[in-house]
Amino acid sequence: MAAWLSSCALSLLLLQLSIQPSPLNAIDTLAVNQELSGNQKLISENGNFALGFFQLAEASSGKWYIGIWYNKIPGQTIVWVANRENPVSDPALSSLAISGDGNFVLLVNHSKSPLWSADIKNNTAANSTIVLLLDNGNLVVRHDSNTSGVLWQSFDDFTDTWLPGNKLGRNKKTGIIKQIISWKDRGDPAQGMFSIQLDPNGSLQFILQWNSSVVYWTTGNWTGNEFSGVPEMSPANPYPSSRFMFQFVDNDEEAYFTYNVKNDALIFTRTIIDVSGLFQTLVWAEAQQAWTDAFTKPKAKCSVYGVCGEYSTCSENDASPCSCLRGFSENHPNNWKLDDRTAGCRRNTPLQCANNGSVKVKQDKFYVINSVSLPDNAHNINAKNIHHCELICLKNCSCTAYSHSGTCLVWYSHLMNLKNNIDGSSDSIFIRVAASELPNSRNNKLWFIGTIIGGIFVLSFGVAILYCLQRRRKVMNSLNQGDRSLIRFKHSDLLLLTRNFSERLGAGSFGTVFKGVGSETTTVAVKKLEGFHQGEKQFRAEVSTIGNIHHMNLIRLLGFCSEGVKRLLVYEYMPNGSLDKHLFGSSSLSWKIRYQIAVGIAKGLAYLHEECRDCIIHCDIKPQNILLDASFVPKVADFGLAKLLGRNFSRVLTSMRGTVGYLAPEWISGEAITTKADVFSYGMMLFEIISGRRNLEHKDTSMETFFPMLVAKKLLEGKVQAVMDKELINGVDVRELERACKVACWCVQGNESSRPTMGEIVKILEGVIDVEMPPVPRYLEVLAKCSENVEFFSYETADWTAYTRYTARVHGDAEK
Ligand SMILES: *[C@@H]1O[C@H](CO)[C@@H](O)[C@H](O)[C@H]1NC(C)=O
Ligand SMILES: *[C@@H]1O[C@H](CO)[C@@H](O)[C@H](O)[C@H]1NC(C)=O
Ligand SMILES: *[C@@H]1O[C@H](CO)[C@@H](O)[C@H](O)[C@H]1NC(C)=O
Ligand SMILES: *[C@@H]1O[C@H](CO)[C@@H](O)[C@H](O)[C@H]1NC(C)=O
Ligand SMILES: *[C@@H]1O[C@H](CO)[C@@H](O)[C@H](O)[C@H]1NC(C)=O
Ligand SMILES: *[C@@H]1O[C@H](CO)[C@@H](O)[C@H](O)[C@H]1NC(C)=O
Ligand SMILES: *[C@@H]1O[C@H](CO)[C@@H](O)[C@H](O)[C@H]1NC(C)=O
């Protein structure tokens, strides 16, 4: 009777399953004789995760996968996929169940053999087996009564995601090494090219690999406390990633690394290998309703091996880093659109050499790409000179490119990992294409005829003024074209543009700035440098480095002039002028804009410090050096100039009273100057952005009213709003205010290792990572005193040995 009842109940349940759309909702368990099919889901106990069939918006329809996603987050962020290689066409005809022999299987079209299985063998108690979706995103198969005996779990079967609490490493008994493998592209969870795992050779480091063969990044060995290459992942690191906990375990049974989040609010944290090979920790930002990255390695997108595939170039500066070489087009353009560019590009026109044999070698031509870092697998060839090198390449039909700087390098077949727009690189590469891909001589003739006619035109009018206008237009056209190469101006051009340097915009540490007007739409700022005495060649080298730096929050250098002793720089013009005029002037910036400015400046500096080829220390961060464009987007000005000025910079500093209060203590104390000196100055400026007043402005400034001191104390008392008592700012957001105050206090710590990096500052300000309460910075007391007694800060008596050492270091190369 009882047996009949239960089997009746079971068939009722089964009946329900097939009729009701989702009767399993809010149930986290699948038992024997139950199946998950169609749009049914398992939901974990607290509702964090869901398991079911899904299809991807980016893919063509009719491809369904079974997987786990965040149940509470809009959109569908998949953390695990069972059948990543084998989609099913119809979820209604597919079912996930425990098979008769106790395996966990995905069955399709009522077929007996599973499309996917968890490969559980010798399950002696098949009838008591259950599948359970846990609240940490782990899907567990075990016996009903035995909570510790796990038969299988999705945490052991990584796809591209590593969730908090899961272990990534090696089981020393079985020898199995877990690895995370990227998706192929955003519309296809099948295995892609990139993976991370504990080094299979036995060293204690994680390695990122391309195609399971080429290592393109490693964490560095475990030192006992941290991975040598990523100290921020250290279990002992209390700051500023204090919301994460890390643990590395190496015992007789296993070696693994795991991470966790201290704060439940951060349960929505995941670490992935994304489709472009980056290893990232992402945190769900509730305010922005988006995933924001808390950790990304490698820093340089282009150092991911093969990220752009073959016959393409990679450039760090652009949002989409890859582009095909001239004469080539995208292989699988749809995959390119979905960020999988690993298939690279293919020739538009086959090499004529390959078609016609070596007799017609003339049918192929080369074009040059400058400032590159050369691709892998070059062959070193003996050649007399560059022409000989070219000839050797032309003669071999499988040669695709050559380069000649001292030695002759040639490439056979594929070109991989070619990077362009490399700051300061003098390497060039010559790419071989069918002649028809390059403009032929007929165009040149047209151009020639055009020039003659143009010449006659100019001559026939022959008026000097017209010529001048023409010249100015030419200059302005080159400015307008958005061409990234620097323009070399004649001094006479600049006289014309600035109308004999008549309209002065301001004077900075390095010289006077004038407005230059070319046409109604084009305005530039021309800076006449003072005190620059180095040679033409060195000047040009430095200027070209600066000119190669492109970032939203860094002022763009358009061109330069170097004639005799005259040195001028031409920059984009910022209609809203410098930050100090707005902060300390009569107009009051809203809180929103102030915050936007603080984040923007941090982004610009983070780029200078961390993402350029050679790290650039600004050395002179202050509101006068922050310019604002028409929509108040901040741009850092004068970067790279401290280096350009070299030893003379100390003289500039000593004569600059305007810099008091922004300089880090190490400038005076004799320690070496690092990027943390800029962090200090940024912190001081951030106090001013918050308060809208100069820190050292008022005569009555004392320990009690010195704004940074006030902030540090109020923060500790938990009364951060109190710092805004005097300043009524539109729409101040208390959470942002607290973040900004904390950041500023951390920045001005006397000990530079306590100060965060600019990259961390960006993340803290954006709310992606949290930061502990800062201690009251000791150095503020010194500064507060010094504002009572400015003589304390006498630069004439300061110890400049540190500075001299610093400039000697940055000029090491130039003087060699
Ligand atoms: C299941 O059946 C459908 C329709 O009959 C078919 O298109 C599909 O290929 C089948 N799937 C498998 C895995 O056999
Ligand atoms: C499973 O059982 C078979 C036969 O009893 C045995 O040969 C095999 O070694 C067992 N496998 C495992 C993993 O225990
Ligand atoms: C599992 O249960 C089925 C009936 O539901 C029964 O026929 C079978 O013998 C059971 N198997 C084991 C190993 O207990
Ligand atoms: C639970 O499973 C584990 C691992 O399979 C096993 O070692 C243990 O004896 C089981 N406990 C019970 C009570 O069956
Ligand atoms: C592992 O060893 C092989 C063979 O010695 C070597 O080619 C490979 O580079 C090593 N891998 C790493 C990550 O050191
Ligand atoms: C890491 O450790 C391995 C052996 O454990 C050693 O061969 C290798 O040189 C180390 N790598 C670095 C960068 O120290
Ligand atoms: C990746 O490696 C496999 C096996 O080593 C090889 O067959 C395949 O050609 C490689 N893929 C690419 C794009 O080089």
Ligand SMILES: *[C@@H]1O[C@H](CO)[C@@H](O)[C@H](O)[C@H]1NC(C)=O
């Ligand atoms: C050889 O080159 C000529 C152009 O010079 C081209 O028209 C012809 O198609 C090529 N031969 C083959 C087999 O492609």
Ligand SMILES: *[C@@H]1O[C@H](CO)[C@@H](O)[C@H](O)[C@H]1NC(C)=O
């Ligand atoms: C071209 O170079 C490749 C690689 O060195 C070589 O194998 C091939 O024989 C060469 N072909 C000719 C025609 O010289």
